[in-house]
Amino acid sequence: MSDYVIETRGLTKTYGEQNSVSNLSIHVRKGRIYGLLGRNGAGKTTTMRMLLGLTAPSSGDVKIFGKPLRGNEKNILPRIGSLIESPGFYPNLTGTENLRIFADLRGLKSPKYIKGALEVVNLPYRDKKLFSQYSLGMKQRLAIALAVMHNPELLILDEPINGLDPIGIAEVRGFIRELCDATGKTILISSHILSEISLLADDIGIIDHGVLLEEESLKELEAKNGKYFRFTVSNAALAANLLQSKLGIQNVQVDSANELTVRDLRLDTGAAVRLFVDAGLSVSDAHLYEDTLEDYFKQVTGGEGIA
Amino acid sequence: MLKLLRCEFAKLKRKPLFFAAAAISALIPLGCALFLPEMQEFSSGAEAVDRLMSTLFQLSAYLLLMPAVVVLASNLLFEEQDNDTLKNLMTVPVSKPALALAKMTLLFLFSIAFMAVGGLVNLAIVLASGLEPVGFWELFFVGIGQGIMMWAGALPCVLLVVLLNRSYIISVIITFFYTAVNYIFGTNDYFIMQPFGFNPGTLLPGPLTFRWFFQYLDTSGAQMTELMERISPYFVTTPQAFLVVILESAVFLTLIALVYKRQSC
Numbered sequence: 001m002s003d004y005v006i007e008t009r010g011l012t013k014t015y016g017e018q019n020s021v022s023n024l025s026i027h028v029r030k031g032r033i034y035g036l037l038g039r040n041g042a043g044k045t046t047t048m049r050m051l052l053g054l055t056a057p058s059s060g061d062v063k064i065f066g067k068p069l070r071g072n073e074k075n076i077l078p079r080i081g082s083l084i085e086s087p088g089f090y091p092n093l094t095g096t097e098n099l100r101i102f103a104d105l106r107g108l109k110s111p112k113y114i115k116g117a118l119e120v121v122n123l124p125y126r127d128k129k130l131f132s133q134y135s136l137g138m139k140q141r142l143a144i145a146l147a148v149m150h151n152p153e154l155l156i157l158d159e160p161i162n163g164l165d166p167i168g169i170a171e172v173r174g175f176i177r178e179l180c181d182a183t184g185k186t187i188l189i190s191s192h193i194l195s196e197i198s199l200l201a202d203d204i205g206i207i208d209h210g211v212l213l214e215e216e217s218l219k220e221l222e223a224k225n226g227k228y229f230r231f232t233v234s235n236a237a238l239a240a241n242l243l244q245s246k247l248g249i250q251n252v253q254v255d256s257a258n259e260l261t262v263r264d265l266r267l268d269t270g271a272a273v274r275l276f277v278d279a280g281l282s283v284s285d286a287h288l289y290e291d292t293l294e295d296y297f298k299q300v301t302g303g304e305g306i307a
Numbered sequence: 308m309l310k311l312l313r314c315e316f317a318k319l320k321r322k323p324l325f326f327a328a329a330a331i332s333a334l335i336p337l338g339c340a341l342f343l344p345e346m347q348e349f350s351s352g353a354e355a356v357d358r359l360m361s362t363l364f365q366l367s368a369y370l371l372l373m374p375a376v377v378v379l380a381s382n383l384l385f386e387e388q389d390n391d392t393l394k395n396l397m398t399v400p401v402s403k404p405a406l407a408l409a410k411m412t413l414l415f416l417f418s419i420a421f422m423a424v425g426g427l428v429n430l431a432i433v434l435a436s437g438l439e440p441v442g443f444w445e446l447f448f449v450g451i452g453q454g455i456m457m458w459a460g461a462l463p464c465v466l467l468v469v470l471l472n473r474s475y476i477i478s479v480i481i482t483f484f485y486t487a488v489n490y491i492f493g494t495n496d497y498f499i500m501q502p503f504g505f506n507p508g509t510l511l512p513g514p515l516t517f518r519w520f521f522q523y524l525d526t527s528g529a530q531m532t533e534l535m536e537r538i539s540p541y542f543v544t545t546p547q548a549f550l551v552v553i554l555e556s557a558v559f560l561t562l563i564a565l566v567y568k569r570q571s572c
Binding site: 049082090092 | 320386391
């Protein structure tokens with residue numbers, strides 16, 4: 001049996017002439033947090049809607065828990081908790097009353113499910129405040145409570161930190177990590193905030209214009225990030241010549257009269273600085289730089305960075 | 308289905324529109340009793356029951372219940388889209404046709420309750436007048452039957468509302484046009500005086516309902532006797548009336564469920 005909890009093959013959604021999602025094949029491993037990263041409008045929500053059967057794919061397959069979603073919705077969907085787009089609840093009811101409706105539909109008779117879910121997101125049980133009076137952050141918390149209330153094996157969370165304050169973001173992040181680590185749940189989370197994904201996800205899929213550009217573990221992505229040295233010296237051309245002739249260093253690039261970049265990681269910075277000083281050059285700066293995930297994102301999407 | 312119906316009831320909490328609609332069931336009986344002199348002077352309990360229930364059948368049911376059912380239907384059917392809750396329900400999963408049918412069942416119960424409350428208000432008026440409510444319970448159950456017929460009669464209009472998807476103003480215009488047409492057809496000789504069969508007098512809810520409930524009212528008096536002689540050959544029996552109601556409900560409920568299913572969440 002496949003190790004993937006979610007597996008899509010050639011998933012495509014077309015609206016008119018436009019491909020919202022194009023030939024998407026993602027693989028979400030059991031017990032991992034998979035971060036779907038992309039700009040607004042990249043196709044993250046459409047992908048998640050297709051994974052939940054809310055939107056029918058134009059072509060391609062979705063397999064969840066090793067079974068095709070189509071035709072198995074009644075068995076598969078109760079094992080999933082989800083938050084898609086904005087939180088949707090009945091405005092004339094309180095948070096508890098809203099959750100009670102969904103608990104009833106899911107056959108969860110004991111109030112402990114509602115109580116437990118509200119506790120997790122720090123919302124009061126049997127509060128008299130109506131959903132229409134909730135702040136955006138409270139609404140988001142209630143939506144997360146709904147997603148986890150029935151203790152699902154898989155969570156599909158579309159931008160779950162939207163509308164949360166920094167403390168709320170940290171709480172939700174910690175809670176999602178805890179769910180994965182302590183209870184072994186599989187979590188697919190989407191975000192346009194790169195820092196969030198890099199703090200949470202074990203595996204990352206980068207989606208842009210509906211196309212999955214990269215799918216790797218965070219470690220693999222980090223290993224791919226470029227490292228390089230930069231020197232600021234009194235004569236960059238001479239310094240470059242010295243590195244190549246005396247230390248046998250390759251991949252040296254003179255950026256300006258005083259700056260040079262070295263991408264050969266065999267370089268011993270101490271030896272290089274000594275060499276420059278012995279040759280009568282003054283060295284005002286020597287640094288090892290590393291590309292960030294954002295740089296990598298820019299590189300693979302071929303455009304602007306992400307928040 | 309029971310779960311869904313229970314949840315539909317839970318969603319009604321703090322919904323003023325629904326309770327206002329329920330409250331108007333007492334409006335016409337009370338208004339008539341308080342403001343119309345002929346509704347204050349009865350020669351007997353039987354006459355009081357007959358006149359008050361006749362008002363309930365001919366005014367409340369036609370002019371209030373039917374539009375109330377359609378307006379509430381649009382409110383119930385679109386609340387999931389308006390509040391963005393349909394996605395939460397679909398991922399439970401709840402099937403859209405089942406959801407639509409649960410909402411229609413709620414309206415079915417509302418229609419029965421509407422007529423029952425109207426009937427009971429009439430009973431209270433008769434008792435408050437110190438009269439014996441002779442023949443009340445038969446007319447009370449006729450009222451319940453009429454509530455069911457009005458609910459079934461509102462379904463074609465509900466279907467139109469679902470098809471128009473969220474266009475509230477047009478829905479309300481259609482509702483009031485439909486209500487007026489039914490009321491007029493229900494009192495028009497051309498539609499009333501048709502044999503039971505595949506014709507507008509049988510298929511349209513206004514005339515059909517009239518041809519059924521009118522036979523239960525007291526028709527003594529010269530004017531009524533003449534009318535009775537004219538239209539009595541066209542009365543429909545209870546099995547005939549409810550056969551049409553069942554068939555029409557089955558067709559329109561299926562169509563409503565199918566159209567609702569096709570709408571995106």
